[in-house]
Amino acid sequence: MSEQEYTAPPTPIQHDPRVNRPSICGADEVEPPYPIYMKGPVQHGFKRGSKDLGCPTANLPDEAISEYTKLLQTGVHFGYARVVLGPGEGESDQVLPMVMSLGWNPYYKNEKRTAEVHVLHDFGKDFYGKELRIVMLGFIRPEYNYTSLESLINDIETDKAVARRSVERPAYQKFLKDPFFQ
Ligand code: ADP
Ligand code: MG
Numbered sequence: 001m002s003e004q005e006y007t008a009p010p011t012p013i014q015h016d017p018r019v020n021r022p023s024i025c026g027a028d029e030v031e032p033p034y035p036i037y038m039k040g041p042v043q044h045g046f047k048r049g050s051k052d053l054g055c056p057t058a059n060l061p062d063e064a065i066s067e068y069t070k071l072l073q074t075g076v077h078f079g080y081a082r083v084v085l086g087p088g089e090g091e092s093d094q095v096l097p098m099v100m101s102l103g104w105n106p107y108y109k110n111e112k113r114t115a116e117v118h119v120l121h122d123f124g125k126d127f128y129g130k131e132l133r134i135v136m137l138g139f140i141r142p143e144y145n146y147t148s149l150e151s152l153i154n155d156i157e158t159d160k161a162v163a164r165r166s167v168e169r170p171a172y173q174k175f176l177k178d179p180f181f182q
Contacts, residue, residue: 021158025078026138029171033071035079037180038115039133040064042083045116055156057101057116058083058132065102065115072136074113076101078163079137081119082181083127095176096121098134099163103143120160135175138166 026034040061050057081098097120104110117134140162146152166172 021141021155021162023162024165025140025162026166026172028169030137030175034137035175035178036068036072036136037134038064038068038136039131039180042128042130042132044128045114050116050118053153053156055118055160057118058127060115060117060132060134062112065113069113072102072113073139073142074102074104075142076140076159077136077138078140078159078166079135080167080175080178080181081117081132081134083119083123084131084133085127092121092123094121095178095181097164097167099140099159100134100136101143118160120164133181135178135180137172137175140166 038060040063043059043061045057045059077100079098079100080095082095083093085093098117099120100115100117103114103116105112105114117132140159141155144155146155167175
């Protein structure tokens with residue numbers, strides 16, 4: 001076959017959601033089942049290197065999640081959070097954007113869920129035992145299995161950026177003033 005006769009096959013369309021991720025998630029208005037409110041004292045988790053990944057996640061107690069187990073999809077969600085701190089810690093005691101991973105808990109044979117919240121703020125210290133209040137406002141993505149640490153870190157960074165942009169819309173910003181946080 002001569003060079004002129006040969007036509008290269010078309011490039012397959014890239015459908016991998018990990019590659020072409022949207023930069024903003026959810027509709028312009030907050031849609032059911034959101035908003036979903038949870039609160040409870042921050043628990044210790046398995047310390048699975050989330051701080052090394054630049055993403056410490058504050059764990060909510062089981063009781064905070066249990067009533068929503070059937071309602072919610074496993075994966076990464078976004079919304080707002082407040083860590084209720086003592087006097088003199090005011091700067092970090094604000095309503096702030098958050099990303100939250102909702103997963104199955106292997107410790108309970110995957111019958112229970114875990115809710116882990118990364119607040120988009122530099123607290124400079126731990127806040128175990130403090131009350132964490134959150135409102136979930138939208139879904140970002142399902143859980144993926146990772147073959148490299150680099151792709152996991154990339155996705156976490158994308159999640160944070162998506163969450164920041166997603167809560168900036170007016171219908172979402174209303175929740176900054178929600179009585180639940182006061
Ligand atoms: P664990 O397995 O105990 O949850 P992590 O490595 O996930 O440990 O760290 C979570 C802890 O880090 C939280 O409980 C909290 O005290 C602290 N922390 C500090 N900054 C943040 C933040 N921006 N978001 C969430 N947790 C934070
Ligand atoms: Mg954690």
